[in-house]
Amino acid sequence: MRYFNNYPVKLVSLYLIHENCWSKYYLEDDMVNILNLIPYEEKNLLRVFLVSTEKSYKQIAKLKFEGRIRDIFNVYRYYNKILVDLARDYENSIFSIITGNNGIVLNTAKYNGGEKWNFLMYEHKINKTLKELDEVAEIENVNVSDFIPISTTLSDHELKALSLAYEHGYFDYPRRIRSDELAKMLGIKQSTLIYHLRNAERKVIGSFLKKNRSFED
Structure with a gap:
């Protein structure tokens, strides 16, 4: 190559x-x-x-x-x-x-x-x-x-987990729903849900920071 x-x-x-x-x-x-x-x-x-x-x-x-x-x-x-x-x-x-x-x-x-x-x-x-x-x-x-490319494409599982978590107040303070409840709604293990959410959060936050990088004073 x-x-x-x-x-x-x-x-x-x-x-x-x-x-x-x-x-x-x-x-x-x-x-x-x-x-x-x-x-x-x-x-x-x-x-x-x-x-x-x-x-x-x-x-x-x-x-x-x-x-x-x-x-x-x-x-x-x-x-x-x-x-x-x-x-x-x-x-x-x-x-x-x-x-x-x-x-x-x-x-x-x-x-x-x-x-x-x-x-x-x-x-x-x-x-x-x-x-x-x-x-x-x-x-x-x-x-x-x-330039360090950051993957911002969410998988179907990541997008579904992130959307459901947002809609049901998982990111609110205080939280309106627990991770085990979200996992049950999706029919997956709690650990799997958290894995998908963390991957989605990393991609979304990374993309945001990349696009809105601050300038030196």
Whole structure:
């Protein structure tokens, strides 16, 4: 078997102030989380799907009125959150620079006039990417670390155990149901239930920490 060790992949985390983006003028503490970014290069358009609080959305709508945001296609309230579908210029976007260097964006968010990005990139491309980013943004923090994939796919047994435990208050304080009672409902041993729950918890928590890794001060 051939091993490909020449191009290690790194996890890059950074916080920056983007001069040509609406995020520079979004000064709220409430974090705006980006769900997805879809480029339309031929139209010089980057479609942004985000989740915000109502307070955050009022600020975003104000930025659209001021011409900081190219367009807002749709706004939808989901419980206490607002889902927004908006557009900005694709050219000189942080997304265009990262993906233009074969990077894979994991997640990004806006707050306090800045942006945080987590993305995967071949190690030999990082310096070039940072140099290009520095031409359009003020980079305040960069952290490069080894990328360690974490399995987040739950097995059928893990998903069933986790769902049932959550629905019946196993994670409440105080607990509304005991592990032996859950095991009986699933028709399995108590030790087997705990095994599935621990595996599920490890995967879910690991995925959450990976996606929401903190930035150095």
